[in-house]
Amino acid sequence: MSYKTLPYDRLYRFCLDVFAQYGFSAVDCETITDVLLCADLFGIESHGVQRLIRYHNEINSGVVNRSAAPRIISETPVSAVIDADKAMGQVISRRAMETAITKAKASGIGMVAVRNSNHYGIAGYYADMASREDLLGLCMTNTEAIGVPIYGKRAMLGTNPIALAFPAEPAPFLYDAATTVVPRGKLEVYHKNEKPLPDGWAVDVQGRGSNDADEIIKNLIVKAGGGIAPLGGSSELYGGHKGYGLGIIVDLFCGVLSGGKTSNHLNLEPGRTDITHFFLAIDYALFGEKSVIRESFSTFLRELRESPKADGQTRIYTHGEKEYESRAEKRASGIPVNVKTLREMQEIAAALSLRCEDYFPPDIEFK
Numbered sequence: 001m002s003y004k005t006l007p008y009d010r011l012y013r014f015c016l017d018v019f020a021q022y023g024f025s026a027v028d029c030e031t032i033t034d035v036l037l038c039a040d041l042f043g044i045e046s047h048g049v050q051r052l053i054r055y056h057n058e059i060n061s062g063v064v065n066r067s068a069a070p071r072i073i074s075e076t077p078v079s080a081v082i083d084a085d086k087a088m089g090q091v092i093s094r095r096a097m098e099t100a101i102t103k104a105k106a107s108g109i110g111m112v113a114v115r116n117s118n119h120y121g122i123a124g125y126y127a128d129m130a131s132r133e134d135l136l137g138l139c140m141t142n143t144e145a146i147g148v149p150i151y152g153k154r155a156m157l158g159t160n161p162i163a164l165a166f167p168a169e170p171a172p173f174l175y176d177a178a179t180t181v182v183p184r185g186k187l188e189v190y191h192k193n194e195k196p197l198p199d200g201w202a203v204d205v206q207g208r209g210s211n212d213a214d215e216i217i218k219n220l221i222v223k224a225g226g227g228i229a230p231l232g233g234s235s236e237l238y239g240g241h242k243g244y245g246l247g248i249i250v251d252l253f254c255g256v257l258s259g260g261k262t263s264n265h266l267n268l269e270p271g272r273t274d275i276t277h278f279f280l281a282i283d284y285a286l287f288g289e290k291s292v293i294r295e296s297f298s299t300f301l302r303e304l305r306e307s308p309k310a311d312g313q314t315r316i317y318t319h320g321e322k323e324y325e326s327r328a329e330k331r332a333s334g335i336p337v338n339v340k341t342l343r344e345m346q347e348i349a350a351a352l353s354l355r356c357e358d359y360f361p362p363d364i365e366f367k
Contacts, residue, residue: 004342004364005334011049012037014345014359018052021352022059023066028091035090035121040335042323046185047122049337050192053344054119055088056351062271064088064118070095073259078103079111081258086272089120093139097126097279101133104281113253114277115260119143123163124176124323130281131165131172134290138280139163142254144267146220147180147247148227150240153207155220155227158263159183160250165320166284169298174320179247180228184220187213187228192340202228209234253278 012033019029032055040048058064068087072080080099084092096112103110120126123139130137143158161183163176181201190197191213204210205225219226231243247263255262260276267273284293301318309316337345342364349356356364 002339003336004339005336006360006364007334008037008041008331010359010361011040011335011337014349014354014356015049015052017354017359018348018352021354024088024091028088031094032088032090035094035125037335038125038327039122040337041327041330042122042124043326043330044122044323045336045338046183046189048335049345050188050341051119051121051185052341052348056348058118058273059088063273068092073115077107078109080113082112082114084114084117086116086118089118089141089275089277092117093120093126093277093279094129096277097129097137097139097281100279100281101130101135104130104135104283105133108283108286110279110281112279113258113260114279115255115258115274116272117275117277118273119275120277122176123161124165124174126279127163127165127176128172128174131167131174133281134167136280136282136284137163137165138282139278140250140253141275141277142251142263142266143184143275144273145263146184146227147230147263148203148207148234150230150234150236150244151207153203153205154225155223156264157230157244157247157251158266159228160247160254160263162246162250166297167294168301169294171324172320173297173301173318174323176319177231179231179243179250181231181233181243182228184217184228187217189338191217192338200229200233202226203234207234250278 015033015036016029019032065086068085070082070084070087070092073083074081082096092114096114100110100112120141126139127137140162142160145155145158147157148155159178159180161178166173196211197213202210202216203226205219210216230240232239234240251262254276258276261274266275304318305316346356
């Protein structure tokens with residue numbers, strides 16, 4: 001495993017210029033880069049700059065429509081359905097959550113379902129948008145099928161993450177997790193690092209456990225069978241039926257309510273992924289005095305953190321703490337990037353007539 005640490009500001013400028021070269025507006029370049037590097041700052045390598053090669057390929061192949069013209073299919077004071085016209089997922093998703101936030105401030109609740117979109121990065125980014133506006137934020141997305149139902153051997157569900165954010169002191173609560181054991185990006189990271197997958201993460205084409213990241217990824221690409229287990233595992237013993245059910249719920253909110261496609265029907269046509277999303281913002285003043293509610297929740301989180309620790313443990317975290325601490329540390333010290341990802345960045349830069357040497361310190365070797 002080999003990593004190089006890149007200064008955050010230089011990495012941010014590199015990504016801005018990459019997306020500008022693709023033809024996105026300055027505002028959209030900032031949106032895409034913000035979401036991408038938020039993942040790296042939070043320590044979620046699977047959804048950070050290591051995703052650049054995926055976006056490069058999808059933009060060049062026409063999967064992403066650089067001149068997309070999203071349109072509202074239906075709308076009420078508290079809801080909307082948007083056809084993204086194959087837009088970059090981060091761009092349409094930020095606009096969708098902004099719409100949900102505006103509706104929540106006006107009516108108490110705002111809900112937006114999006115269809116015909118693309119990969120949008122980390123779900124937590126959009127939930128956190130609502131939290132920063134002193135609202136409860138919820139976000140979900142389906143993805144191409146990579147998750148296998150318990151007792152099954154064919155991928156039928158996506159990683160289908162759920163993210164929820166709520167204001168609290170001293171740090172907001174931010175839950176963001178796939179409904180599969182891990183997301184596909186985690187397999188990619190293990191593959192890049194030439195490490196075997198932990199037991200229980202994935203199953204092969206026969207539905208048997210597999211530790212071979214290369215095999216699992218290749219099978220998913222050609223849809224040969226197998227995939228990632230639901231949260232809780234591939235049987236009911238440790239609660240796999242719960243993760244399986246949560247994955248279905250995400251497809252209900254995203255694929256079904258948007259009038260789009262469920263996970264098992266995504267990415268089946270050349271040139272399109274058809275991913276769907278769901279965004280929810282709630283003004284929790286609907287339930288009482290906001291300061292009292294925030295204080296009550298903050299107290300609960302503090303009581304969790306201060307509860308007795310298991311032998312050998314010194315700290316209990318609540319969701320979002322690790323991410324916010326990681327963000328502060330990495331802004332100051334830089335972001336570790338896998339050397340294989342560095343090589344992909346160099347390939348992308350060359351294809352776009354950019355030079356990595358213009359962005360990063362001379363001691364960074366892209367080889």
